[in-house]
Amino acid sequence: MSLPPTTGGPGAGPEPGPDSSSDGDRPARPVPEATVSRLAVYLRVLGELRESGVETVSSEELAGASGVNSAKLRKDLSYLGSYGVRGVGYDVASLQQRLQGELGMDHRQSVALVGVGNLGLALAGYAGFAGRGFPVSALFDVDDELVGVDINGIRVRHVRDIPEACAAGGVTIGMVATPGPAAQAVCDLLVQGGVQSILNFAPVLLQVPDDVEVRKVDLSVELQVLAFHVARRQGAGGSAVVPAEGREPSETNESVVS
Amino acid sequence: MSLPPTTGGPGAGPEPGPDSSSDGDRPARPVPEATVSRLAVYLRVLGELRESGVETVSSEELAGASGVNSAKLRKDLSYLGSYGVRGVGYDVASLQQRLQGELGMDHRQSVALVGVGNLGLALAGYAGFAGRGFPVSALFDVDDELVGVDINGIRVRHVRDIPEACAAGGVTIGMVATPGPAAQAVCDLLVQGGVQSILNFAPVLLQVPDDVEVRKVDLSVELQVLAFHVARRQGAGGSAVVPAEGREPSETNESVVS
DNA sequence: GCATGTGAAGTTATTCACAGCG
DNA sequence: CGCTGTGAATAACTTCACATGC
Numbered sequence: 231m232s233l234p235p236t237t238g239g240p241g242a243g244p245e246p247g248p249d250s251s252s253d254g255d256r257p258a259r260p261v262p263e264a265t266v267s268r269l270a271v272y273l274r275v276l277g278e279l280r281e282s283g284v285e286t287v288s289s290e291e292l293a294g295a296s297g298v299n300s301a302k303l304r305k306d307l308s309y310l311g312s313y314g315v316r317g318v319g320y321d322v323a324s325l326q327q328r329l330q331g332e333l334g335m336d337h338r339q340s341v342a343l344v345g346v347g348n349l350g351l352a353l354a355g356y357a358g359f360a361g362r363g364f365p366v367s368a369l370f371d372v373d374d375e376l377v378g379v380d381i382n383g384i385r386v387r388h389v390r391d392i393p394e395a396c397a398a399g400g401v402t403i404g405m406v407a408t409p410g411p412a413a414q415a416v417c418d419l420l421v422q423g424g425v426q427s428i429l430n431f432a433p434v435l436l437q438v439p440d441d442v443e444v445r446k447v448d449l450s451v452e453l454q455v456l457a458f459h460v461a462r463r464q465g466a467g468g469s470a471v472v473p474a475e476g477r478e479p480s481e482t483n484e485s486v487v488s
Numbered sequence: 489m490s491l492p493p494t495t496g497g498p499g500a501g502p503e504p505g506p507d508s509s510s511d512g513d514r515p516a517r518p519v520p521e522a523t524v525s526r527l528a529v530y531l532r533v534l535g536e537l538r539e540s541g542v543e544t545v546s547s548e549e550l551a552g553a554s555g556v557n558s559a560k561l562r563k564d565l566s567y568l569g570s571y572g573v574r575g576v577g578y579d580v581a582s583l584q585q586r587l588q589g590e591l592g593m594d595h596r597q598s599v600a601l602v603g604v605g606n607l608g609l610a611l612a613g614y615a616g617f618a619g620r621g622f623p624v625s626a627l628f629d630v631d632d633e634l635v636g637v638d639i640n641g642i643r644v645r646h647v648r649d650i651p652e653a654c655a656a657g658g659v660t661i662g663m664v665a666t667p668g669p670a671a672q673a674v675c676d677l678l679v680q681g682g683v684q685s686i687l688n689f690a691p692v693l694l695q696v697p698d699d700v701e702v703r704k705v706d707l708s709v710e711l712q713v714l715a716f717h718v719a720r721r722q723g724a725g726g727s728a729v730v731p732a733e734g735r736e737p738s739e740t741n742e743s744v745v746s
Numbered sequence: 747g748c749a750t751g752t753g754a755a756g757t758t759a760t761t762c763a764c765a766g767c768g
Numbered sequence: 769c770g771c772t773g774t775g776a777a778t779a780a781c782t783t784c785a786c787a788t789g790c
Contacts, residue, residue, distance in 0.1 A: 461592030
């Protein structure tokens, strides 16, 4: 029960070298993690601009539409090299292409979704995925009622088929939308199938090998951060608490997706 | 088209003083933003520990179960004051209570959800919300097919009722799960209804007054960050790109939830 | 002239390492 | 003696401000 946290090694010490992959070439251009998330945002905005027929944008404009300030945007883009023209701005089409390349959109990304319950169904049907280059191409569940059912033209398969199906289908990204208790087992199956990137919606900490990347989306955490700010605004400073008429938080904590 | 970004002022210059609010009292305990998100995670883990009958945890254990290192956890908790016992650890129950207070769980949090489509339905039924103190208490949509329908015992109302219903129901948090183009209008209605915290699932940047807090959950961005790491691993360093057999990203970009 | 690209300064967050207390 | 709480050191990220080049 005391396994090491996400990133770190077994506990020995800090990692030996900055990059252990055998490529050996360039120091693998260090794009800061914070920058990567924003690149994805810029890419969407560029898509919208392109549809609107805009051919060129300044850092100021693109930044404004992305919700960041222009200096940050320029610094972010500078990690990819110079793709702007001084005194003019950026060419929308070519910057878009550059970002797509950088964000791995030139590799085919194949997404598998495990857990076709409440949330899973929504994710399976989420137009934003297919529309942005991440078509969900495989569905899995344990429920016999669901296995065999067609959703958006994709047949739900049993989770036991995950390793084989993922390996065969070249799945690069797995999404885990199962109840918490099932998540780790499912994750292991995905890893077994060669999946190296996992988006986890289950409220648990997934344990994975060092070469697998996990991102977690925790909706309750998002709400709680908002609740914090609500409390901050209303309750002001005090430490004493208002009893919140007639209802205590109580220890209810069933957790987990449906 | 050149509205100022989220936080900053009109753009004149740096703010005059460190704190311009008129409270004047304590510097309003500065809990770092990054810490707040983690407090929510600790709170969940504490709930699980409590259910397991654990009465005391060390920073090491709690940190491990939360996916952070122990120093960070201790520093995070230190912003709330000393609630641990040296040489022993933390009392699970009292720490849980303390965190609940800090995260606004002692105020009643009432959540309104706008957009009962694909994703909205899933969110409405997400057990994790109700179970963790965030019951969705109001549903809204524009679709006449949906208005009037009962979902989990809650009747869907028309979006035009948002201002009145939110004000009357004391809604503190609004969730926007509409298609992108509708999001801003919906957001305005929520703000009109007095909602000061919004969780936005639509792929657009919401424009709100300074006293309203918005958090954005963008699933495509999450996938793209993962895709970036996939590409980084496989494609290695090179700048030149593999044409990805037979399919270009193309300019398809319909975006938006169903 | 004008907007990019970038060193340098500033800010925020993480980690270290150890004093202090039960 | 063990584990918390925290100042100090480090690292990551952001913002500033201006040289650079079209």
